[in-house]
Amino acid sequence: METIEINTESINLDQFLKWAGIVDTGGQVKILIDESLILVNNQLATERRKKLHAGDTVEIKGTGIWKVTGP
Numbered sequence: 001m002e003t004i005e006i007n008t009e010s011i012n013l014d015q016f017l018k019w020a021g022i023v024d025t026g027g028q029v030k031i032l033i034d035e036s037l038i039l040v041n042n043q044l045a046t047e048r049r050k051k052l053h054a055g056d057t058v059e060i061k062g063t064g065i066w067k068v069t070g071p
Contacts (some may be wrong), residue, residue: 006054010071013040014048016058020066037061051062 004020011019014029029048032038036046039059040052052058054070065066 001057001067003067003069005069006052007071010053011053011068013038013045013050013052013058014046016052016068022060022063022066032060037063 002020004016006016006019011026013024013025017023017029018026025030026048033045033048036044037060039061040050041056042059045058052068054068056068057065058068059065
């Protein structure tokens with residue numbers, strides 16, 4: 001599991017994945033969500049703008065798991 005630090009109280013899922021360098025565009029996030037490949041805190045993600053906070057985990061099936069850390 002890799003940790004990714006954010007500098008704000010929260011961050012949207014699509015912004016987080018771009019910030020971490022996992023995807024290049026929000027459109028790629030939409031495709032991953034549509035294919036049921038993203039889990040947030042072990043629950044299937046259904047929206048690109050889901051708010052993430054420090055302590056949350058994001059998993060892309062077959063790719064990796066990232067933990068959000070923050071201020």
